[in-house]
Amino acid sequence: MAKTMKFPKGFVWGAATAAYQNEGGWKADGKGPSIWDTFSHIPGKTFNNDNGDISCDSYHHYKDDVAAMKWAGMNAYRFSISWPRVMPAGRGRVNAKGLAYYDRLIDECLKAGLEPFVTMYHWDLPQALENKGGWRKKATALAFHDYAVELVKRYSDRVRNWMPINEAPIFVHAGYKAGIHAPGAKESWKVVNQCAHNSLLAHGLGVRAVRAYAKQKSETGIAHPVFASPASRSAADMKAVELWYQSDFLGGQFLWPMCNGGYHKAFLKRAGKDAPDFTDEDMEVIATKNDFLGVNVYFGPIIAADGKGGYKEVPPPDDVQRTSMHWPVLPDCMYWAVKLSEKLFNVDKLYVTENGASFVDTILHDGKIHDLERVKFFRSYLRALHRAMQEGAPVKGYFVWTLCDNFDWNSGYGDKLGIFYTDMVTGNRQPKESARFFRETIKKNRLG
Ligand code: GCO
Numbered sequence: 001m002a003k004t005m006k007f008p009k010g011f012v013w014g015a016a017t018a019a020y021q022n023e024g025g026w027k028a029d030g031k032g033p034s035i036w037d038t039f040s041h042i043p044g045k046t047f048n049n050d051n052g053d054i055s056c057d058s059y060h061h062y063k064d065d066v067a068a069m070k071w072a073g074m075n076a077y078r079f080s081i082s083w084p085r086v087m088p089a090g091r092g093r094v095n096a097k098g099l100a101y102y103d104r105l106i107d108e109c110l111k112a113g114l115e116p117f118v119t120m121y122h123w124d125l126p127q128a129l130e131n132k133g134g135w136r137k138k139a140t141a142l143a144f145h146d147y148a149v150e151l152v153k154r155y156s157d158r159v160r161n162w163m164p165i166n167e168a169p170i171f172v173h174a175g176y177k178a179g180i181h182a183p184g185a186k187e188s189w190k191v192v193n194q195c196a197h198n199s200l201l202a203h204g205l206g207v208r209a210v211r212a213y214a215k216q217k218s219e220t221g222i223a224h225p226v227f228a229s230p231a232s233r234s235a236a237d238m239k240a241v242e243l244w245y246q247s248d249f250l251g252g253q254f255l256w257p258m259c260n261g262g263y264h265k266a267f268l269k270r271a272g273k274d275a276p277d278f279t280d281e282d283m284e285v286i287a288t289k290n291d292f293l294g295v296n297v298y299f300g301p302i303i304a305a306d307g308k309g310g311y312k313e314v315p316p317p318d319d320v321q322r323t324s325m326h327w328p329v330l331p332d333c334m335y336w337a338v339k340l341s342e343k344l345f346n347v348d349k350l351y352v353t354e355n356g357a358s359f360v361d362t363i364l365h366d367g368k369i370h371d372l373e374r375v376k377f378f379r380s381y382l383r384a385l386h387r388a389m390q391e392g393a394p395v396k397g398y399f400v401w402t403l404c405d406n407f408d409w410n411s412g413y414g415d416k417l418g419i420f421y422t423d424m425v426t427g428n429r430q431p432k433e434s435a436r437f438f439r440e441t442i443k444k445n446r447l448g
Contacts, residue, residue: 005386005447012397013442014076016354018122020052021406025059029097032088034124039182050412056404061427066108068429073442076115078399080122090126091143106158117161123171130183135195144202148209156214164206166223168199169250180410189274197276204285221292223353227300229336240311241303259345261287294353297337299327324358325415334384338393356401358415369432
């Protein structure tokens with residue numbers, strides 16, 4: 001019989017979502033436009049020209065979201081606040097009705113025993129700020145600070161866990177280099193690195209806003225994509241993967257300056273003349289200590305030594321299982337993301353802030369969705385997580401990505417990642433087999 005794997009008492013189990021992906025209500029009650037409203041309305045930018053105008057309509061169905069998590073036995077909810085919903089032009093005037101929505105959501109969470117973990121920025125920049133240069137400009141980081149202060153003043157009597165920025169490398173790279181996410185720009189590396197720098201600055205300012213204005217003891221962290229694994233445990237491959245974490249843009253450009261102070265020299269060498277411009281004061285703000293690191297884990301490169309003191313990527317095995325987004329299923333990423341983050345980035349508290357998979361779901365004759373591939377996926381990644389925790393990794397909680405099938409950026413509604421199926425007509429959230437799996441796992445606080 002397989003060994004049962006217990007999680008520690010008080011372990012945080014939750015689901016994660018993002019405002020633009022779930023809320024809908026894109027013009028409701030005085031909300032301003034975001035870059036995602038603009039981008040998704042341009043024909044050809046998203047799968048099937050899908051957009052988040054309505055999506056799961058959490059703006060009106062938040063009670064159903066909370067009820068779904070309560071049913072699953074969860075004790076936390078990670079959601080994001082839409083900047084243009086609360087500050088339609090990105091700075092200045094606040095929208096009272098927008099702020100009131102999050103009051104209702106937070107209160108509903110607390111009533112259901114869900115600890116709110118609030119992301120301040122999950123990619124929906126107010127369009128008005130993009131019109132003035134968006135993340136290319138330091139002014140956006142400064143505007144973010146004012147927005148963060150507003151949120152902390154308003155909600156910190158009830159919210160104790162904050163993530164100012166979600167996955168900076170992804171929105172910067174996909175939005176300002178590859179052009180496949182909003183705002184759809186294709187900038188030079190110099191500009192892209194400057195956007196990255198400004199997003200880091202915004203995060204640091206967000207952390208400082210929490211420290212300065214929180215009404216109770218609170219914690220902050222970033223939610224960041226972390227996921228490379230070594231090709232083997234040989235000393236050479238281990239050195240190579242560590243170098244990847246330090247010089248690659250995911251680590252060296254983002255986590256290193258936040259957690260260890262200053263850009264890693266391997267990153268600066270790689271960036272050369274395209275390195276961002278920065279002041280000492282910027283670097284101090286960026287290095288403001290966080291209380292935890294949130295790792296978003298899906299899949300990642302497998303790294304080996306290149307024989308010349310560097311690293312190279314090796315492809316996953318041909319027969320690796322893939323999700324419907326073609327992402328390889330690599331549970332080892334979970335183990336290594338946690339182990340290497342702890343080792344390299346000087347962190348003593350971790351959360352898995354996202355983990356999930358898209359598969360093609362079918363409603364069977366009994367009216368249910370038996371998403372057994374997704375259950376298998378979660379089981380294997382949770383096992384890997386548990387193994388890292390057994391070895392001492394300080395992981396305090398886990399958030400599944402995601403609660404309900406929602407709008408997945410440029411993939412639109414083509415890829416499903418929810419543990420609940422969303423009926424887009426009635427708004428009904430129906431548990432899939434994977435939701436039942438979490439319900440069981442959380443109830444027993446153990447796997448197997
Ligand atoms: C994130 C993620 C999510 C996506 C998920 C599946 O950065 O937080 O991109 O928003 O929905 O990664 O694509």
